[in-house]
Amino acid sequence: MDLVPVAPSRTDRFGHRAWWVAGAALLAVVVAGAFSTLPGLLTGPLHEEFAWSRGSIGLAASVNMVLYGLTAPFAAALMDRFGIRRVVVAALLVIASGAALTTVMTTAWQFTLYWGLLVGLGTGSMATAFGATVTQRWFVRRRGLVTGIIASGSVFGQMVFLPALSWTVDHHGWRPSLVSLVLAACATAPLLWLALRDHPADVGLEPYGAERHVPKPPPAEGAGRRAVAVLLASARTGPFQLTAGAFAICGASTNGIMWTHFTPAAHDHGMPATTASSLLAAIGFFNVIGTVVSGWATDRTDPRRLLAVFFALRGLLLLCLPLLMSATVRPPMLAFVVAFGLLDLATVPPVIALCREFYGEDGAIVFGWVGAAHQIGAALAAYGGGAARDAFGTYTPVWTVLGALCAAAAMLSLLVRRSRSSPDERSAVPAGSR
Template identity: 65%
Template sequence: MSTSPSSTSSTSLSKPPAGKSSTPRRPRLPLTPWTVAAAAALAIVTAGTFTTLAGLLVGPLHAELGWSRGAIGVGSAVNMVVYGATAPFAAALMDRFGMRYVTTGALGLVGAGAVLTATAMTAAWQFALYWGVLVGLGTGASAMAFAATVTERWFVARRGLVTGLLTAASVVGQFVFLPVLSEVVGRYGWRAAALTLAGAAVLTAPLMWLTLRDHPAEVGQRPYGATEFVPRPTPVAGAGRRAVRVLFRAARTGPFWLLAATFAICGASTNGVMWTHFAPAAHDHGMPMTAAASLLALIGIFNVAGTVASGWLTDRRDARRLLAAYFAVRGLALLALPLLLTATVQPPLVAFVIVFGLLDVATVPPTIALCRAHFGHDAAIVFGWVNSAHQVGAGAVAFLGGAARDAFGSYDLVWVGTAALCATAALLSLATPGHRPAGVG
């Protein structure tokens, strides 16, 4: 999102429609960069709760409807791929129509998808449509590319920290509410859990409409850390075409493919394997689903600390080396997991949860920083495409993990294979150039 530094007064805002004043409109609620970040965090938390519920639905759908785990995994895979494919177009749409419109619409989509899943679904293909496509579209438009856009527009200083905080918000939605949702599934059924999330989305949407603004210039403010007033850039027409053009430009560079490959492995080793298959794998060893969900929630708690710390480190250290370290340790943890799963929660498994939690989403701030370094004002859209690779990796392992469980009766091969992928990602991270190549972005 490029901005023009040529003017330092509020009269240099983008041209308003005919007959309207160029004076910035004051919102009903006082807005600062930090309050906008807080509003964005609420939307990200809400959307994040949808991304891990699928892991709790595997058992109930298999038991009630008789679907195989592989068939259920197809729906989860569609959700993850659509989630990823939506992100770059959502970032471009935010440039065209603004974050408020896109985010409010996204929350409406996830609510509709959850309601249809709970009330109208009778076949596996409908799970792929309602949960896979509708929920995938909504969560993809209100997740990491959204966080990158907020950070880019509202902050000049502390970008790494803010990225970490907004990523942590996603983690809160993904993990911290899992025990509650698990309890709802156990007591009232999976449909009640889906409808509970739909209600949360419906309640959050109007709050986003009231509190989100597209750019600091709309409320007569400067981005945090800016020394001069920054006018709002003119809306960019042709959002879809722009997203594709940015992809074609980025795809001609080596850093894009290195970042996409490492982030695909990141998705495979988080969303794909842990968020989808950890709870069923623990249950295979005799652990109650509520206990497994509580462990995932504990991962989420440590995700918050790890992601915020990663954002702080990204402002100060080489992002490539950070990524390499994160992937190396994550791979070792996954390699050890088959030896740690038992019917009860033991200290070694808690140690795994702490380590994995600290590293789980810590890859996001350095990846966004590398996108910014290499692709400049197109960074949010490029990160959206990189995030698409993340979700392709996640979807592939979500499906293959379920298929492996059906074929071999165990998830052990899945953990070992994913650990090997993490070792590859560590090497690819070190191979990524640390500077912005001339002529890119």
């Protein structure tokens, strides 16, 4: 592609448009992240009002989780076909529709359809692959930092909305809490339509940090076919296999076990459930800090080494966790909360950087598939953790196994070799197949 020099613009002097686009993307992720806080708050009220089994209620959450992972690569391909703005705004409206319909449901299968399918599809479209697409198009410099900031948005959304939603459920019921999120999504959609742009060339700019103009690529035809083709091509490569394996362990050791089984594990040691939930919220706070710092470090350090360090430290923390559990919150447990929170989402920026390094313009789609592996690992750990607790009467074997798996993930990260070509020269799928 021909690169044409561009003169500095007013936007360069007073703040590049890329930062406004990144801010809009962050807002979208924050609002979408708020919806992930609700299943835990809805289980009790739905069980009491409709007498549904907790298994049938949990089915909707499971469908939501699986679709969240599987939708991301197709959403990234759709963004290449129809543009970021159209896909994200449509996803927000799908989320709002699913949540609104949930308020008038009467049977459990409707909950699975509205919350599991519609909300799952919508939130999956704004998963971390969305952030990877934005940074890949709009940034040449500061990619790791921006990736970390956008990725932290989902956890920040949970932190911001969770206390208010919990209070609303306790004092006014579960339906008003859903309506408040529907209104938030509907209010955000027009703001995103105004602020988001698909490519710097749409507004006559070069990407942030680029010295020359980058033409906007033509729309990629066959979004679904391309997403599958990228998977088939990249899955045969060593970097994908190693990274996906490590990220599956990442999902198992964070979303799968901590967000599902930490509270009951702490309760086994006599800690009140409300106290354990507060510790999880604190982990979420340090998630934001850790992800942003990780993004900053990814711009300056080999992402393979960062991943290895993050996984090794996480494994040590999980091995020590049984020794820290008690009926009360003591300083060692507080130290665990801080350290685990800093490491929890810190793996995202390095993994996105590796996908971009090896697969170039297909990096966002590849990361979507790697993210699907993350969700599969989380689902297996969520089920396996409960099964192990039933079999052994304690969670100690679970922490031990996951600690060992994190050590394996650290080794897998170090086995990923450096790419010999520049990102702009690489693609997981030959151009003719798109």
